[in-house]
Amino acid sequence: MVYAAGMELLDGLMARRTTNGPFRPDPVSREHQRILMRVAQAAPSHFNSQPWRFVLIEDPVTIGRIADIAGQSMTELIDAGVFFERYRRYFRFSQAEMEERRDGIHIDHLPAPLRPFTRQIFSDSGLSLMRRLGVPKKLGEDNRRLVAGSPLLMAVLLDKEEYRPGELSGFYSVFGMGAAVENIWNAVGELGMGIQFVSTPMEIPRHWQSIRELLNVPPELELMAVYRLGYLPADQARPSIDWSSRHRKRLSQYVYREKVGQPEQDS
Numbered sequence: 298m299v300y301a302a303g304m305e306l307l308d309g310l311m312a313r314r315t316t317n318g319p320f321r322p323d324p325v326s327r328e329h330q331r332i333l334m335r336v337a338q339a340a341p342s343h344f345n346s347q348p349w350r351f352v353l354i355e356d357p358v359t360i361g362r363i364a365d366i367a368g369q370s371m372t373e374l375i376d377a378g379v380f381f382e383r384y385r386r387y388f389r390f391s392q393a394e395m396e397e398r399r400d401g402i403h404i405d406h407l408p409a410p411l412r413p414f415t416r417q418i419f420s421d422s423g424l425s426l427m428r429r430l431g432v433p434k435k436l437g438e439d440n441r442r443l444v445a446g447s448p449l450l451m452a453v454l455l456d457k458e459e460y461r462p463g464e465l466s467g468f469y470s471v472f473g474m475g476a477a478v479e480n481i482w483n484a485v486g487e488l489g490m491g492i493q494f495v496s497t498p499m500e501i502p503r504h505w506q507s508i509r510e511l512l513n514v515p516p517e518l519e520l521m522a523v524y525r526l527g528y529l530p531a532d533q534a535r536p537s538i539d540w541s542s543r544h545r546k547r548l549s550q551y552v553y554r555e556k557v558g559q560p561e562q563d564s
């Protein structure tokens with residue numbers, strides 16, 4: 298426990314996390330689905346506009362299709378080198394670097410065949426090595442399996458009357474949607490559940506369009522994100538690549554006192 302008795306909410310917030318491993322196959326009860334939708338709706342929104350919409354997906358055929366698209370997207374992103382190029386700045390190569398910066402993801406859990414080449418995966422030679430070892434396909438298949446084995450997917454959409462990118466209402470809508478999703482993200486732990494972004498398809502426009510079509514998304518709504526959810530197994534083995542991190546910056550690295558440039562003291 299981080300805080301004094303009676304502060305369960307704060308403990309809950311501090312315990313929120315991303316689930317990168319498999320869920321139990323059991324369906325998520327309708328009661329729990331309703332709770333998640335209610336907590337989402339409790340979030341603030343500009344002028345109480347509630348610009349968010351959700352699609353709850355349990356049909357195994359649709360989940361299977363989205364899983365195929367997610368796996369294929371992962372394979373394409375890794376194979377083309379796009380993934381590591383786009384995100385290299387978030388990867389840390391040693392515990393010391395992680396301790397110093399306290400942000401990003403420590404690459405300490407690469408698939409076994411790649412571990413001796415940790416530093417090379419960001420180079421051209423590393424990429425050809427990965428292709429030779431079949432890593433893009435393996436990661437794609439891992440991702441497909443994780444999504445296919447999830448009992449519940451949740452798509453988050455925004456009403457385009459409010460979501461107008463480039464205008465303040467566009468920013469406000471995204472802000473409100475983030476608050477709604479964060480409420481869900483915080484509540485899942487209390488229900489014995491986990492949640493993870495299914496993000497690879499949104500990196501490849503034609504795959505994102507396929508998901509829009511699968512879900513019948515009309516022109517007046519924008520598909521913003523897809524998540525997978527389910528109950529957590531008792532035994533949670535770490536997945537082949539763990540993209541999440543519990544490291545956080547020290548107070549002095551992200552809080553200023555009175556003016557920018559005057560860091561708050563670490564206690």
Ligand SMILES: Cc1cc2nc3c(=O)[nH]c(=O)nc-3n(C[C@H](O)[C@H](O)[C@H](O)COP(=O)(O)O)c2cc1C
Nearest residue numbers: 313314315316317493494495496497540541542543
């Ligand atoms: C906008 C956004 C996008 C994210 N995308 C992914 C993602 O694609 N896959 C994933 O597993 N986690 C994703 N995450 C989760 C982060 O990796 C995670 O929050 C971070 O590593 C801290 O770990 P924690 O959530 O367990 O505290 C995303 C989080 C946010 C806010």
